[in-house]
Amino acid sequence: MYSYIKRFFDIISSLSALLVLSPLLVPVIIGLKLTGEGYIWYLQERVGYKNKIFRIYKFATMLKDSPNMAGGLITTKKDPRLTPLGGFLRTTKINELPQLLNILIGDMSVVGPRPVMQKSFDTYPENIKKVIYNVKPGLTGIGSIIFRDEEKLLTEVKNAGKDPWGYYKNIIYPFKGQLEIWYQNHQSFITDIFCIFITIWIIVFPESKLIYKVFKDLPKREF
Numbered sequence: 001m002y003s004y005i006k007r008f009f010d011i012i013s014s015l016s017a018l019l020v021l022s023p024l025l026v027p028v029i030i031g032l033k034l035t036g037e038g039y040i041w042y043l044q045e046r047v048g049y050k051n052k053i054f055r056i057y058k059f060a061t062m063l064k065d066s067p068n069m070a071g072g073l074i075t076t077k078k079d080p081r082l083t084p085l086g087g088f089l090r091t092t093k094i095n096e097l098p099q100l101l102n103i104l105i106g107d108m109s110v111v112g113p114r115p116v117m118q119k120s121f122d123t124y125p126e127n128i129k130k131v132i133y134n135v136k137p138g139l140t141g142i143g144s145i146i147f148r149d150e151e152k153l154l155t156e157v158k159n160a161g162k163d164p165w166g167y168y169k170n171i172i173y174p175f176k177g178q179l180e181i182w183y184q185n186h187q188s189f190i191t192d193i194f195c196i197f198i199t200i201w202i203i204v205f206p207e208s209k210l211i212y213k214v215f216k217d218l219p220k221r222e223f
Helices: 002-034 086-092 099-105 142-146 150-159 164-186 189-204 210-214
Strands: 041-047 053-059 109-111 138-140
Touching (some): 002 099, 002 109, 053 099, 099 138, 138 189, 142 164, 189 210
């Protein structure tokens, strides 16, 4: 029953959000067309439900050749590969809004583990890879909320002279895996509603620890 309710909610919420946000999305599209390299959409292959590959939609925030430039898959604050609007779109998470289309067509859900590229997926521990996408990937989720400051964290690691990718692979990814297993063990419509509310809350209050007050048994991030 939960899966049917969740899919119905995904369709209704993604359609409603696209309609409500259209006054915001149109100016962003125009701004992207007139700045940077002039391209609007960023389509990329990601690992999704049952570890199958799909194409994710985003607003373009990086230079087209950014994966082959210094930094690779890791993006830090004030990354020189960002387009003029890129930093703002990433900070506000507006760049993620085109994924409402992925939700509408069924590749994603509103709440779930974030879909990652194959190279990133391969860095998960084997026990995590087997289960993390037993649910559809989400626009937001427990991992996204806990690591809302991910770019800031990686910037600090880089500025300290350490390897951001190594830190991501050995520290962040294993813990994200724990968080997503927690979500699967606690998934319900109520859990999803709380995740959506907290996602909106931390956009306004980014330092808030509300998630640990709502989900008291959630694994604690100590770094």
